[in-house]
Structures are given as structure tokens and as C-alpha cells.
Amino acid sequence: MRRVTAICLLLGLSAAVLTAGAKIQVQRDERTDFSTLKTWNWNPSGPGDVKIWVTAESKSEPVKKTYEPVIMQAVEDELARRGIKRVASGPVDFTVTYYVIITVGGDSQHMGQFLPPVTTYGVPPFAPQTTSLNIYPEGSLVLDIGAPGPDHVVWRAVAKSEVELDRTEAQRAERVRGLVRDIVNKLPKK
Numbered sequence: 221m222r223r224v225t226a227i228c229l230l231l232g233l234s235a236a237v238l239t240a241g242a243k244i245q246v247q248r249d250e251r252t253d254f255s256t257l258k259t260w261n262w263n264p265s266g267p268g269d270v271k272i273w274v275t276a277e278s279k280s281e282p283v284k285k286t287y288e289p290v291i292m293q294a295v296e297d298e299l300a301r302r303g304i305k306r307v308a309s310g311p312v313d314f315t316v317t318y319y320v321i322i323t324v325g326g327d328s329q330h331m332g333q334f335l336p337p338v339t340t341y342g343v344p345p346f347a348p349q350t351t352s353l354n355i356y357p358e359g360s361l362v363l364d365i366g367a368p369g370p371d372h373v374v375w376r377a378v379a380k381s382e383v384e385l386d387r388t389e390a391q392r393a394e395r396v397r398g399l400v401r402d403i404v405n406k407l408p409k410k
Contacts, residue, residue, distance in 0.1 A: 242381040242399055246406050249374040252367060254408040257313040259305050263370040267292055268318030274357050283320070290393045291318050294400035295363070302404065314367035314374070322383060325358025357383040361396070363403050377403040 248254075262268075268291070270284035295316060296306055329352040358380065365375040379399045384392070 242379045242402070244377060244379045244399075244402060244406060246375070246377045248376075248408065252374040254375070257304065257365075257367060259307045259312045260299060260314050260316055260365075261307055261309075261312045262292070263315045263317040263366065265370065267316075268320070270320040270322075272322045274322060274324055278322075283322070286389065287320065287393070287396060290396050291320070291361070291400060294397040295404070298401055298404035302407070302409075314365050315370040317364045317366065317370060319360075319362040319364075321360045321362070322357055324355060325382065326353070326355040328353045357385065359383045361399055361403070363400075365407075375407065377406055379403055 267288065270280045270287070272278040272280045272283060295318065299306065299316075328350050331349045331351050359382075361379045363377050364370075364373045366372055367374045379402065381399075384395075387395070
């Protein structure tokens with residue numbers, strides 16, 4: 221029994237670590253009744269796109285080739301889990317489009333940034349100096365829902381996180397599936 225509990229705890233912690241750090245923002249059209257959206261398909265112009273702007277040599281095609289199937293399958297699985305049926309042809313209630321954007325992100329801290337200013341002068345007690353600088357690739361996964369057509373976006377979710385270069389492709393794919401799950405969970409039910 222202890223072994224089963226330990227395994228369940230380990231699996232839960234690893235899932236939390238894979239999705240940790242992602243910030244998800246959602247925007248929606250308040251006039252849209254999401255309870256009427258029962259069928260969907262991918263945007264007829266294409267399911268989505270990948271753009272990478274990290275260096276002049278960055279190529280989007282290899283990343284799209286690797287992760288588009290993962291994203292598409294994850295979206296299909298998560299929407300099916302919510303009881304929303306994909307219709308491959310014919311009229312649908314809404315369309316889905318994904319975007320992956322990878323660019324340079326960063327954060328910094330400077331000496332004294334967390335100290336209150338000296339009340340007499342209103343200035344920090346010493347000149348700010350950068351003491352920590354972190355530059356990293358930052359990725360955003362965007363899911364758009366268009367209803368009644370793909371050009372009228374009624375719901376958009378953006379998950380933004382650091383791209384972890386030290387992870388394997390399998391770990392990154394699992395993280396993408398977790399992000400899609402978290403995004404679809406934010407889809408209104410009514």
C-alpha cells in the first residue's frame with residue numbers, strides 16, 4: 221500500500237513539475253453562450269502555425285513538424301473529454317486554431333530592488349546594479365476558438381513559459397499535453 225501511495229505521489233509531483241511555471245491568460249467574448257458549442261473542427265486555413273524568433277538562424281519548420289501532431293492530438297483528446305465532438309467535414313459550432321511563438325525572454329534583479337527607499341530623500345540607499353540576469357527562450361502556446369467562423373475569435377488562451385532546453389523531446393511533448401489540458405480546462409462550460 222505504501223508503494224502504491226508513493227508511486228501516485230511521484231506521478232502527481234512529476235506532472236506538477238512539467239507544467240510548473242506556465243502562466244495562462246484567458247480572454248473571452250462575454251456575449252457568447254459556450255454551452256451551445258458542441259461540435260468543432262480545425263481552422264479550414266490550417267490548424268495553426270509555429271514562429272520562432274530567437275536567433276537569425278532559428279527555423280520554425282522542424283519545431284512545427286515535431287510538435288504540431290502533439291498539440292493537435294492533445295486538443296482533440298481534451299475537447300473529446302469535455303464531450304465536444306470533432307466533425308471533420310460539414311458545418312461546426314466552432315473552429316480551433318493554435319499558435320506557438322518562441323522568442324527570447326528574460327528577467328533581472330538589481331541590488332536594493334526589494335528595499336524601501338530612504339524616506340528622507342526618496343531614493344535607494346545605493347545605486348541600483350544588476351545582480352542577476354537570466355536570458356532564456358520563452359514559449360507561448362495560443363489556442364483560439366472562432367465562432368461561428370475562424371475569423372471571429374470568441375475565446376483565446378495563452379500559456380507562456382520558459383522553454384526548458386535540458387528536457388528531452390518526450391518530456392517537452394508531455395509538458396505540451398499538460399499545457400493543452402490546463403488551457404482546455406479554462407474553457408467555459410456555460
